[in-house]
Amino acid sequence: MTITITAFERSPDGGMGLARDTRVRWALEEAGQPYEVRPVSFSAMKEPAHLGLQPFGQIPTYEEGDLTLFESGAIIFHIAERHGGLLPDDANARARAITWMFAALNSVEPPILELVTVRFVEGDKPWSKERLPLIVDRIRHRLGQLSVRLGDAAWLDGAFSAGDLMMVSVLLRAKPSGILGEFPTLAAYVARGEARPAYQRAFAAQLAFNTGKPPAS
Amino acid sequence: MTITITAFERSPDGGMGLARDTRVRWALEEAGQPYEVRPVSFSAMKEPAHLGLQPFGQIPTYEEGDLTLFESGAIIFHIAERHGGLLPDDANARARAITWMFAALNSVEPPILELVTVRFVEGDKPWSKERLPLIVDRIRHRLGQLSVRLGDAAWLDGAFSAGDLMMVSVLLRAKPSGILGEFPTLAAYVARGEARPAYQRAFAAQLAFNTGKPPAS
Structure with missing residues (x-):
């Protein structure tokens, strides 16, 4: 199932990687999971469609099949629980x-x-x-x-x-x-x-997303 | 194994139940788990013995055998994961x-x-x-x-x-x-x-603890 997260259409930090989608991207990269990103504008963030996913009108959200999550902590925990590398076995x-x-x-x-x-x-x-x-x-x-x-x-x-x-x-x-x-x-x-x-891939991806330039290959 | 949590020796709210030990007590009551409470004074909270358990000098902590946890969120999640009634199976x-x-x-x-x-x-x-x-x-x-x-x-x-x-x-x-x-x-x-x-039992227990009076039976 495709994983789709939301991010600012343009992050207020201009690509410094401080918005909360970066940490989710990082977790997905550590877990080796591909994902798609749907941009959300500041105005769309306060509209019913997005509030249905995120009651506080924020990003990121996480969608996978019929599961929708919000809160970066909950999303990263979900990723960590289902894939290796982010939580110890003990x-x-x-x-x-x-x-x-x-x-x-x-x-x-x-x-x-x-x-x-x-x-x-x-x-x-x-x-x-x-x-x-x-x-x-x-x-x-x-x-x-x-x-x-x-x-x-x-x-x-x-x-x-x-x-x-x-x-x-x-x-x-x-x-x-x-x-x-x-x-x-x-x-x-x-x-x-x-x-x-994994962090470097996540950072490069959010930078490309926020500046409209493809990541250096 | 005995579960021991820490709480303010006397809560700043005088027993209104707003300190973070109350939510942990509540989770333990929902899970049907007995527990002991060790009071910590404001001065002891900033001393090395307590900072070894809780690096930010706060309460509550959770000790069970050789496991020590802090952060009410982490403690309640731990209780919820190990006992029934607090997280759905699906x-x-x-x-x-x-x-x-x-x-x-x-x-x-x-x-x-x-x-x-x-x-x-x-x-x-x-x-x-x-x-x-x-x-x-x-x-x-x-x-x-x-x-x-x-x-x-x-x-x-x-x-x-x-x-x-x-x-x-x-x-x-x-x-x-x-x-x-x-x-x-x-x-x-x-x-x-x-x-x-379970909340009522937790509230009564913290009230008795903070006022020095046994809960009404």
């Missing part, structure tokens, strides 16, 4: 890898996303400039804790897993601001993720 | 129930938690009062979308699942502010969750 190690997926999405991504709120959503508010350092401090606090836990390990718990895929994807969003670079341990961890051939 | 329905777990944690809880930031963490800042209505509007927007999707169904996708357990737990955090009550469909949905015997 039951306890598997549960810990899933823990890191939730940790990435619930404990690390929310403070990072506040950067978007303070800079753009509330960028015209009188408090925006004064509030920014508070947000940056909260991100630093969380990345500091994560950096301590990672230590000198290559990945968060043994071999690379869907937990690392999600954590690297989330940390990439703290890279343009320079905050990630303040944590060399995490910057090196993210670089290891970016160096994976 | 593969597609199961994937959709997991989608609602992620949706609750990643799309619904974050705007609700911003209420805590604006009121308490930044309550002494000059922008706090002016910013509050923006936060409330974001919560209303998200709850409005969820309300439309739920419609007149009892649960989010067929029978009650871990997705509903998580969504009800998250929505409960929007109840004290009165925002939940603006959405009668969602308020009734949350009331259905609260009416479940």
Whole structure:
């Protein structure tokens, strides 16, 4: 059955790979699964056809036969459960890898996303400039804790897993601001993720999609 | 093997059941699994012994034999995978129930938690009062979308699942502010969750734990 995901018709980041379709593309590449991408415009995203797939009017969605999923965490977990390479076989190690997926999405991504709120959503508010350092401090606090836990390990718990895929994807969003670079341990961890051939294929595909240019062969 | 979870020595909400141990207690009650609770003080939470279990210095954690987990989403998923009653048998329905777990944690809880930031963490800042209505509007927007999707169904996708357990737990955090009550469909949905015997046992147990009084028999 064909797997079809949705992505921004043109990503707001212009192809930096920070939209949530990139992490799903990455998981599909790690799993060796071909997929198709249906672009959704900002206006179509709020229309009933898309809201039927994604009640919050966002991307990505995942369609395969009569199954429709949304939420990048749920989609990546679904891919990881059905194909090899993203979750360990050992039951306890598997549960810990899933823990890191939730940790990435619930404990690390929310403070990072506040950067978007303070800079753009509330960028015209009188408090925006004064509030920014508070947000940056909260991100630093969380990345500091994560950096301590990672230590000198290559990945968060043994071999690379869907937990690392999600954590690297989330940390990439703290890279343009320079905050990630303040944590060399995490910057090196993210670089290891970016160096994976599956990530590189996913990144090239979203870049071609967002710039209208075919990937270099 | 004994299951041990951690909880605040005394919850900041004084027993309203909004701390994240309540949702784990609820899942364990739905699954019919006995458990023990180890209290953690605010200072102990930031010490190495606890950080070894939970790198971000939070509760709850879950210990069972040599397995340690954190993140309420990961813990509840672990319980749901190993015991009956929280995830459907049908593969597609199961994937959709997991989608609602992620949706609750990643799309619904974050705007609700911003209420805590604006009121308490930044309550002494000059922008706090002016910013509050923006936060409330974001919560209303998200709850409005969820309300439309739920419609007149009892649960989010067929029978009650871990997705509903998580969504009800998250929505409960929007109840004290009165925002939940603006959405009668969602308020009734949350009331259905609260009416479940397993929730009532979990709520009574956390109340007794947080007030030092044994539950009424």
